[in-house]
Amino acid sequence: MNLPDLLQLSGGYWSTCTLHAGVKLDIFTCLTDSAMTTPELARQLSADERGLGMLLHALTALELLHKEENTFRSTAFSATYLSKKSDSYMGHIIMHHHHLVEGWSRLDEAVLRGEPVRQRLSHEALERERESFLMGMFNLASLNAPRIASALELSGHRRMLDLAGGPGTYAIHFCLHNPDLTAVVYDLPTTRPFAEQTIRHFGLSERITFQAGDVLSDRFGTGYDLVWISHLLHSESPADSATVVAKAAESLADGGRLLIQEFILDNTKTAPLFPALFxxxxxxxxxxGQSYTQQELFALMNTAGLCEVNRLSLDLPNGAGVMTGTACR
Known part of the structure; x- marks a missing residue:
């Protein structure tokens, strides 16, 4: 690293906060169908003209808006991913990132105390964050789920458990790629409305059901051909992760498969960068919670009595990987 890179690293949050403000104010939706001047958009948003003008110019500098004379319009890219009118809208995950900023600004406190520092929220704010988190997970999973589902050979699999499945994105895409597959999305009761709405949107309500429960204290059922655990273990301690993996293994039919997706550290824990930051x-x-190494995930699965444990050869972003193991009784 050189000095310019260091300063860019230090001040990079300026661009991040500019993007977050644009999404939070829904500027890209407003400017998708027609160009507007700053005063026109300020009236629509009940915003200060001076402040809005500065934000619009900064978003243009980031190549997220296009300016022509005195009007602004969303670019093709921002209209696709940052407008609520688009089926590819990614604003939910961006707002989830926005909600994390306050905590990250207190990272030094968390390191000294060894415990969470995120502030307690009002019920209304908590509901907004929960929606951003769940639909943000849908945003991210929608990028990887079709790729993973198409790469897996699941012929002969009939019953799937999507453990802590949130809005059911993986269950949906696994079922879309495998017509004989049915699935259960297992998550907390508060997740049910989001999951059932998403499942209904894809026309899969007859093949995918929702089961409410707690992954640590409740049982999952038995006889599953496939159990999918995506980005759950990093929220749990090693001991609780071992409990979840053991219970998942017990829920498999003989010969059934457990698949675990995580952001996976190498065994030195110094790379890849994203899992280290995560x-x-x-x-x-x-x-x-923590990111786990491949070696640690292998150990969890072996201890749970699974055999043929290995990592699938998949090229996924942000250091993500999928581990697989088979129930051999």
Whole structure:
């Protein structure tokens, strides 16, 4: 690293906060169908003209808006991913990132205390964050789920458990790619409305059901050909992760498969970069969560009695990987 890179690293949050403000104010939706001047958009948003003008110019500098004479319009890219009128809208995950900023600004406190520092929220604010988180997970999973589902050979699999499945994105895409597959999305009761709405949107209500429960204290059922656990273990301690994996293994039929997706560290824990940073994100928001190494995930699955444990050859972003193991009884 050189000095310019260091300063860019230090001040990079300026661009991040500019993007977050644009999404929070829904500027890209407003400017998708027609160009508007700053005063026109300020009236629509009940915003200050001076402040809005500065934001619009900064978003243009980031190549997220296009300016022609005195009017602004969304670019093709921002209209696709940042407008609520688009089926590819990614604003939910961006707002989830926005909600994490306050905690990250107190990372030094979390390191000294070894515990979460995120502030307690009002019920209304908590509901907004929950929606951003769940639909943000839908945003992210929608990028990877079709790729993973098409890469897996699931012929002969009939019953799937999507454990802590949130809005059911993976269950949906696995079922879309495998017509004989049915699925259960298992998550907390508060997740049910989001899951059932998403499942209904894809026309899969007859093949995918929702089961409410707690992954640590409740049972999952038995006889599943496939159990999918995506980005759950990093929220839990090693001991609780072992409990979840053991219970998942017990829910498999003989010969059934357990698949675990995580942001996976190498065994030195110094790379890849994203899982290393994500471990800090868990420090900020959970009591004992962390990113796990491939070796640690292997150990969890072997201890649960699974055989043929290995990592699938998949090229996924942000250091993500999928581990697989088979129930051999």
């Amino acid at each position: 471990s800090l994100n868990m420090l900020l928001g959970t009591r004992a």
